[in-house]
Amino acid sequence: MSEKLNQLNEILGEVSDLNHAGSVLGWDEQVNMPPGGSDARGRQLATLGKIAHEKATSQEVGKLLDELKYEFAGSDSDEAALVRVAARNYDKTMRVPASFVAEQAIAASKAFEAWVEAKSKSDFSIFRPHLEKVVDLVKKYVSFFPPSDHPYDILLDDFEPGLKTAEVQEIFGNLRPKQVELINAIKLARQVGDDFLHKKYNEKKLWDFSEKIIAKFGYDFSRGRQDKAPHPFETSFSVNDVRITNRFEAGSPIATIFSAMHESGHAMYEQGINPAYERTPLENGTSLAVHESQSRMWENLVGRSLPFCEHFFPELKKAFPSQLDGVTAKSFYKGINKVLPSLIRVNADEATYNLHIMLRLEIEIGMADGGIAVKDLPEIWNTKMQEYLGVTPPNDAKGVLQDVHWSGGMVGYFSTYALGNIISAQLWEAINQDIRDLDDQIRKGSFDQLLGWLREKIHVHGHKYDPQDLVQKVTGERIDSAAYVRYLTRKYSDIYGL
Amino acid sequence: MSEKLNQLNEILGEVSDLNHAGSVLGWDEQVNMPPGGSDARGRQLATLGKIAHEKATSQEVGKLLDELKYEFAGSDSDEAALVRVAARNYDKTMRVPASFVAEQAIAASKAFEAWVEAKSKSDFSIFRPHLEKVVDLVKKYVSFFPPSDHPYDILLDDFEPGLKTAEVQEIFGNLRPKQVELINAIKLARQVGDDFLHKKYNEKKLWDFSEKIIAKFGYDFSRGRQDKAPHPFETSFSVNDVRITNRFEAGSPIATIFSAMHESGHAMYEQGINPAYERTPLENGTSLAVHESQSRMWENLVGRSLPFCEHFFPELKKAFPSQLDGVTAKSFYKGINKVLPSLIRVNADEATYNLHIMLRLEIEIGMADGGIAVKDLPEIWNTKMQEYLGVTPPNDAKGVLQDVHWSGGMVGYFSTYALGNIISAQLWEAINQDIRDLDDQIRKGSFDQLLGWLREKIHVHGHKYDPQDLVQKVTGERIDSAAYVRYLTRKYSDIYGL
Numbered sequence: 001m002s003e004k005l006n007q008l009n010e011i012l013g014e015v016s017d018l019n020h021a022g023s024v025l026g027w028d029e030q031v032n033m034p035p036g037g038s039d040a041r042g043r044q045l046a047t048l049g050k051i052a053h054e055k056a057t058s059q060e061v062g063k064l065l066d067e068l069k070y071e072f073a074g075s076d077s078d079e080a081a082l083v084r085v086a087a088r089n090y091d092k093t094m095r096v097p098a099s100f101v102a103e104q105a106i107a108a109s110k111a112f113e114a115w116v117e118a119k120s121k122s123d124f125s126i127f128r129p130h131l132e133k134v135v136d137l138v139k140k141y142v143s144f145f146p147p148s149d150h151p152y153d154i155l156l157d158d159f160e161p162g163l164k165t166a167e168v169q170e171i172f173g174n175l176r177p178k179q180v181e182l183i184n185a186i187k188l189a190r191q192v193g194d195d196f197l198h199k200k201y202n203e204k205k206l207w208d209f210s211e212k213i214i215a216k217f218g219y220d221f222s223r224g225r226q227d228k229a230p231h232p233f234e235t236s237f238s239v240n241d242v243r244i245t246n247r248f249e250a251g252s253p254i255a256t257i258f259s260a261m262h263e264s265g266h267a268m269y270e271q272g273i274n275p276a277y278e279r280t281p282l283e284n285g286t287s288l289a290v291h292e293s294q295s296r297m298w299e300n301l302v303g304r305s306l307p308f309c310e311h312f313f314p315e316l317k318k319a320f321p322s323q324l325d326g327v328t329a330k331s332f333y334k335g336i337n338k339v340l341p342s343l344i345r346v347n348a349d350e351a352t353y354n355l356h357i358m359l360r361l362e363i364e365i366g367m368a369d370g371g372i373a374v375k376d377l378p379e380i381w382n383t384k385m386q387e388y389l390g391v392t393p394p395n396d397a398k399g400v401l402q403d404v405h406w407s408g409g410m411v412g413y414f415s416t417y418a419l420g421n422i423i424s425a426q427l428w429e430a431i432n433q434d435i436r437d438l439d440d441q442i443r444k445g446s447f448d449q450l451l452g453w454l455r456e457k458i459h460v461h462g463h464k465y466d467p468q469d470l471v472q473k474v475t476g477e478r479i480d481s482a483a484y485v486r487y488l489t490r491k492y493s494d495i496y497g498l
Numbered sequence: 499m500s501e502k503l504n505q506l507n508e509i510l511g512e513v514s515d516l517n518h519a520g521s522v523l524g525w526d527e528q529v530n531m532p533p534g535g536s537d538a539r540g541r542q543l544a545t546l547g548k549i550a551h552e553k554a555t556s557q558e559v560g561k562l563l564d565e566l567k568y569e570f571a572g573s574d575s576d577e578a579a580l581v582r583v584a585a586r587n588y589d590k591t592m593r594v595p596a597s598f599v600a601e602q603a604i605a606a607s608k609a610f611e612a613w614v615e616a617k618s619k620s621d622f623s624i625f626r627p628h629l630e631k632v633v634d635l636v637k638k639y640v641s642f643f644p645p646s647d648h649p650y651d652i653l654l655d656d657f658e659p660g661l662k663t664a665e666v667q668e669i670f671g672n673l674r675p676k677q678v679e680l681i682n683a684i685k686l687a688r689q690v691g692d693d694f695l696h697k698k699y700n701e702k703k704l705w706d707f708s709e710k711i712i713a714k715f716g717y718d719f720s721r722g723r724q725d726k727a728p729h730p731f732e733t734s735f736s737v738n739d740v741r742i743t744n745r746f747e748a749g750s751p752i753a754t755i756f757s758a759m760h761e762s763g764h765a766m767y768e769q770g771i772n773p774a775y776e777r778t779p780l781e782n783g784t785s786l787a788v789h790e791s792q793s794r795m796w797e798n799l800v801g802r803s804l805p806f807c808e809h810f811f812p813e814l815k816k817a818f819p820s821q822l823d824g825v826t827a828k829s830f831y832k833g834i835n836k837v838l839p840s841l842i843r844v845n846a847d848e849a850t851y852n853l854h855i856m857l858r859l860e861i862e863i864g865m866a867d868g869g870i871a872v873k874d875l876p877e878i879w880n881t882k883m884q885e886y887l888g889v890t891p892p893n894d895a896k897g898v899l900q901d902v903h904w905s906g907g908m909v910g911y912f913s914t915y916a917l918g919n920i921i922s923a924q925l926w927e928a929i930n931q932d933i934r935d936l937d938d939q940i941r942k943g944s945f946d947q948l949l950g951w952l953r954e955k956i957h958v959h960g961h962k963y964d965p966q967d968l969v970q971k972v973t974g975e976r977i978d979s980a981a982y983v984r985y986l987t988r989k990y991s992d993i994y995g996l
Contacts (some may be wrong), residue, residue, distance in 0.1 A: 013541075013545075014548075017546070018545065018549075020538070021519050021520075021542050024522060024542075025522050032725075033739065036720050036722075036738035036739055037721070039738065040736030040739060043511075043777070044515045046515075051549060223534030224532055227530075237538060238538030239538075240538060241538060
């Protein structure tokens with residue numbers, strides 16, 4: 001390896017260490033920290049972030065990258081990918097003045113506070129001026145980059161490197177009518193029962209059950225752990241220390257199991273990344289969408305499948321005989337897949353989820369290119385909800401104010417959730433080509449081959465490839481919704497007898 | 499505040515943030531980390547340490563301190579103390595070459611491994627060459643500093659700023675014959691019973707009980723927490739996030755309660771430091787000995803006192819009626835204070851503990867000045883054990899190999915444990931001068947005035963004063979064992995009817 005690459009790796013290794021230290025502090029903040037610790041923790045995280053930023057944007061890094069870019073141009077090696085990704089990160093960071101980052105952080109902090117209040121009072125007017133400021137800053141952020149086909153491209157690229165707005169619009173454009181059609185057909189069908197989901201379950205027993213399932217999936221507890229936190233998330237301190245959090249909601253107790261599946265999907269991805277990529281810019285997953293394809297696959301394509309229900313339901317019933325009295329694997333399967341167009345994205349079922357995302361994407365694109373004014377958001381939101389899902393929010397708290405993302409300045413993020421669903425179905429078809437008896441394996445509770453496939457085709461590559469390239473490499477096609485439509489149609493035809 | 503002091507505080511604030519981040523990572527390593535996380539954690543800690551060291555030893559800091567030293571010379575203000583302590587730390591760090599620190603870290607890591615093996619095989623010869631290397635490096639470390647009265651002064655100063663070897667020798671010299679005399683008197687007395695200590699206790703119940711006690715002491719759980727770890731320790735991430743760990747040993751279950759008292763003593767100290775000292779070199783306790791005076795006071799002078807037993811024993815008995823059947827507050831008090839000269843320091847009672855320390859101090863001084871050769875340690879150890887405690891280790895695992903400290907290069911540390919005991923008794927006499935009904939208050943479970951006294955006289959000052967100065971300021975005398983001898987004599991005369 002060249003001496004210059006060694007030098008680069010040494011600096012970026014320290015940046016990685018600092019970022020991972022920050023992740024430990026962030027995890028602790030959510031999982032353990034006593035209330036008093038909050039101020040000092042904020043300062044500590046700020047210092048770690050500042051030093052990491054100084055190191056990542058040092059002149060030395062710029063000089064090394066300038067030279068290494070030529071040395072490794074045109075190669076498909078890991079080293080070339082490392083240099084390419086590092087150069088891209090460096091370029092992005094250098095374009096954005098530190099003063100702007102600080103301004104954005106302050107605006108986001110104020111917008112978050114306003115959003116909390118606005119949501120609790122269901123009063124969009126409280127949030128509106130802050131969101132206008134956030135949108136102004138988003139436009140300013142875009143202005144630091146060379147012009148692209150669409151200003152939203154710049155925002156999307158931070159989460160899905162290389163992906164274009166027009167591509168996402170085309171993917172979603174193909175999907176939307178089919179998904180609306182499916183929902184309309186389901187509306188005419190006989191509804192399935194899910195009373196058992198709303199009974200009382202013992203928290204500790206469900207928690208242990210969730211850990212048993214994800215251990216069986218292949219989540220390695222010797223390199224991870226599950227803790228309680230206000231929201232489920234996955235966080236990684238190294239390939240060999242990848243943790244997840246979960247929660248218990250009395251109103252929706254079984255969700256604990258599916259949250260564990262979801263987060264373990266993220267975590268198994270991170271646990272499967274090539275250890276040689278540690279402390280380099282390749283050490284994390286490809287993109288948010290590809291990450292989400294893994295979490296959704298384990299939660300939905302595995303966890304909410306009939307074969308898996310046939311495998312795990314008998315044991316669940318043994319643990320909760322009274323709650324599941326009269327329920328069969330099949331009726332459990334139907335109940336956990338019940339479709340009901342509703343107001344809140346995070347509670348949406350598979351059939352309706354993507355429509356929540358499409359609505360948000362259209363609004364984000366409009367905010368970025370000026371086609372939509374912040375003041376009109378509540379009306380636009382409600383109109384689109386009626387159009388896509390046939391429901392209208394009774395208030396803004398259950399409408400345009402429901403998600404935290406925009407208050408934090410995160411515009412460009414939402415579509416990755418739907419893209420993850422779409423990619424998961426594409427991968428699923430490819431997997432079933434290679435593992436012909438996958439359903440039988442799942443029915444027997446055997447996940448080795450499935451995880452092995454994902455490890456080899458997706459996980460090990462870390463951040464080496466861009467999302468479109470990786471999907472193309474693995475499935476032979478670019479991101480496309482056809483497989484997802486086939487998956488949804490097959491699944492819900494069975495459940496609703498369409 | 500001067501512009502230069504602001505600049506200094508900004509840099510030292512970042513050093514503090516980095517060190518605290520390291521503490522979070524270290525705590526997590528002991529409390530939560532899955533086994534796989536260990537390698538990456540080591541690298542992350544090394545990077546944080548390296549950057550903190552670079553910042554703390556930067557030319558800029560040196561220049562600022564040179565100028566500020568003159569500006570604040572002779573003042574007793576907080577700012578002057580800050581500059582004085584910062585300058586001392588800087589001077590110490592700059593004297594020791596980074597290459598030496600690295601060499602010492604590697605030697606310590608190897609010595610630790612050898613010590614683990616040597617202890618498990620009870621074979622000193624495995625440890626001997628490593629300890630010789632450690633001692634050589636200790637001597638080399640001393641050589642970086644200007645000559646002092648005794649080479650051991652340099653080592654002691656890292657833990658007890660300003661304290662001299664001769665002072666400690668004098669303090670211990672006065673104490674030793676009296677402590678030996680006391681033990682000999684106890685040997686002739688009728689032994690007390692402690693069978694109840696060795697029964698089976700429910701872990702969760704004892705744990706909760708321990709938390710109830712320390713919350714009553716004044717340990718603030720909104721700014722701290724107690725977790726399980728292989729060894730009890732206290733660690734501080736800020737004045738408002740001070741955590742302790744504890745363990746449960748089936749063979750010595752009640753120890754959980756006393757460990758909690760001990761660590762809460764350290765933690766209440768850190769929780770009581772002036773918040774204005776945060777992110778400065780004054781933000782921690784005065785010294786290890788003063789720290790230990792707090793932990794020992796809550797564990798022994800409060801926790802193992804008759805008034806406290808009278809307060810808390812009835813509740814303990816309610817929680818464990820079968821285990822404590824036939825035991826009274828008084829017989830409980832006697833049992834937990836049973837004196838029995840034994841081989842292992844960490845299990846020693848109050849009457850014998852300091853003798854274990856004196857033996858170690860003499861050996862450390864001899865190693866530092868060349869008067870004692872490493873090869874002779876087992877023999878010297880066993881001879882002194884017989885002389886001081888009347889017992890002889892059956893093997894080196896229970897003798898010279900029992901403690902981890904030397905394997906980590908920590909020479910100069912041991913005496914702080916005994917000094918802590920001594921200081922705790924001096925403070926106790928001063929407290930009882932000011933709070934005349936302290937025993938009654940303790941008997942009622944009221945600790946507000948006691949903690950308030952400690953907060954005002956000790957805690958709030960953080961690292962502002964050196965240990966001798968602080969003890970002098972609070973008690974009117976320098977560190978001296980007379981109060982401790984009075985305390986031990988009174989306590990054991992009562993228990994053993996001397």
